[in-house]
Amino acid sequence: MTKTAVYDVQKSERPYFSEEHLMFRDSLRKFLEKEAIPYFEQWEEDRLVPRSFWTKLGQNGFLCPYVCEEYGGVNGDFGLSIILTEELGRVGAGLAGPGTHSNVIVPYLDSFGTEEQKRKYLPGCVSGDIITAIAMTEPGTGSDLANIRTTAIKDGDSYIINGQKTFITNGIHSDLIVVACKTDPTANPPHKGVSLLLVEKDTPGFSRGRKLKKVGMHAQDTSELIFEDVKVPATNLLGEEGQGFKYLMSKLQQERILAAIGGQVAAEDMLDITIQYVKEREAFGQSISKFQNTQFTIAEIATEVQLGRTFIDQLIVRHQNEEEIVTEVSMAKWWITDMARRISSKCMQLHGGYGYMEEYKIARRYRDIAISPIFAGTNEIMKVIIAKKLGM
Incomplete structure (x- = not known):
């Protein structure tokens, strides 16, 4: 990144980037030159990006910049998410974890979370103290999300979750997992029974399976997640029941x-x-x-x-x-x-x-x-x- 590109389609600035966007990009590039590039090969060998890097990203305002100021963000736009994706990607695909956290997972909480959920989790997501994962894919279900088998059965004012997930980005580091599950396994059509629930890492019955050995993207942690009679309060429902799909x-x-x-x-x-x-x-x-x-x-x-x-x-x-x-x-x-x-x-x-x-x-x-x-x-x-x- 410090070397001038021979062929660089980025040299002509794109119309959707304002001066504020470019300042954010320049700041992020300097940060990555200091905090990521010198260590990235070691992270690839370790097959894990250290949590300290996440914390530094958060301290410098690079995580979840679209989040409102009252929750710790800077109320930025999609342009900042683009920059985060691009600059992390230029270092290496193994840095996909923070981008997935910021640009894919936290937006669910930001868009569909209750006020209580946002106040509880968003500040930590922005600071890097809370790392998120989204658990959709299952051992027997890939792109067919409507037919997932993980269940969350209502029990009074709680849900009991049972099932397994695999290929989960940030699975090892995650503190908060958005779990796609069936709250109504008999729903017809099947997608009507899918809901999203928030599970914290220390919840009894939740465990991590293998840290998966991948062909590439070695530094990005990917794992299996296991839910065995995991009991979460009904207040952990993200949005409305049956609207997860x-x-x-x-x-x-x-x-x-x-x-x-x-x-x-x-x-x-x-x-x-x-x-x-x-x-x-x-x-x-x-x-x-x-x-x-x-x-x-x-x-x-x-x-x-x-x-x-x-x-x-x-x-x-x-x-x-x-x-x-x-x-x-x-x-x-x-x-x-x-x-x-x-x-x-x-x-x-x-x-x-x-x-x-x-x-x-x-x-x-x-x-x-x-x-x-x-x-x-x-x-x-x-x-x-x-x-x-x-x-x-």
């Missing part, structure tokens, strides 16, 4: 824009480091950037990367204008993440044998990007959504 769907447009942004940032970074490498590397007495095959490959990649940036920038503006753009967001999510995965192998190939070495960033990008077409709704699901929106 609706709440989840309402936030997916923003989540998938952020997923597309993550893929775009990775693609831009891969292109940049590859251009730098081919200019510096020599073979047969000249820079390999002079070979026509290299030039053609880079030209093709650069074109796709620019197309992705143009598309996502347009959608960001439309999302900020509160337009319903589910079709276009689904298109961006699948195309950009698929493009990023596709170019990763081309960029690695241009690095030759060195591209397969962990000390070269392209190797980490290659393994990290593989998950992007899978999370936030698989790209196959994105195509199903697009087809339905087209009347098919």
Whole structure:
């Protein structure tokens, strides 16, 4: 991040960034240069980002900046969430945890929480003292959220939760978990029985399973969560009973824009480091950037990367204008993440044998990007959504 990019589509400022946005970005970049970049490789080896980093992010005002001032935030807009996603992503995909906390999970609490819930949890979410997770995916249920099996049965003024969740981002560090569960297992259609409940880490019956070993994104902790007769008060219900599926769907447009942004940032970074490498590397007495095959490959990649940036920038503006753009967001999510995965192998190939070495960033990008077409709704699901929106 301290090195000037050879190819940088960010150098022309985007219209949706104000002076305040740029000040926030510059401050975050300086913070990451000091507090993240020197330690990131060690965090990748440790397969965990330390809690101290979360606390520093919070102390400097980088977590959940959209939260109202009365709860500790700065009442910022979506532009700040974009910047947080991009700048963490430029360091490495293993820093996805704080972005997921800020931009995906806490918005549920901010939008649907009661006044009591907001006062209890939001200040800690902003400061980094409370790390959140959202527990949707189950061992036998991926994108089919309407048919989750985790139950929360009403018992007087409490709910009793039973079930298992897997692939949970921030699962190891999490202090507060938003759990998608069935409060009415017999509901027809099934999605009418889904509700969201807040579970604190020390609640009896709640435990963490394995910290999962992933192909990539090593520093980002991902785990299984287990709920065995977990009793939570009815006041822990987030929003209304039976509305959980609706709440989840309402936030997916923003989540998938952020997923597309993550893929775009990775693609831009891969292109940049590859251009730098081919200019510096020599073979047969000249820079390999002079070979026509290299030039053609880079030209093709650069074109796709620019197309992705143009598309996502347009959608960001439309999302900020509160337009319903589910079709276009689904298109961006699948195309950009698929493009990023596709170019990763081309960029690695241009690095030759060195591209397969962990000390070269392209190797980490290659393994990290593989998950992007899978999370936030698989790209196959994105195509199903697009087809339905087209009347098919």
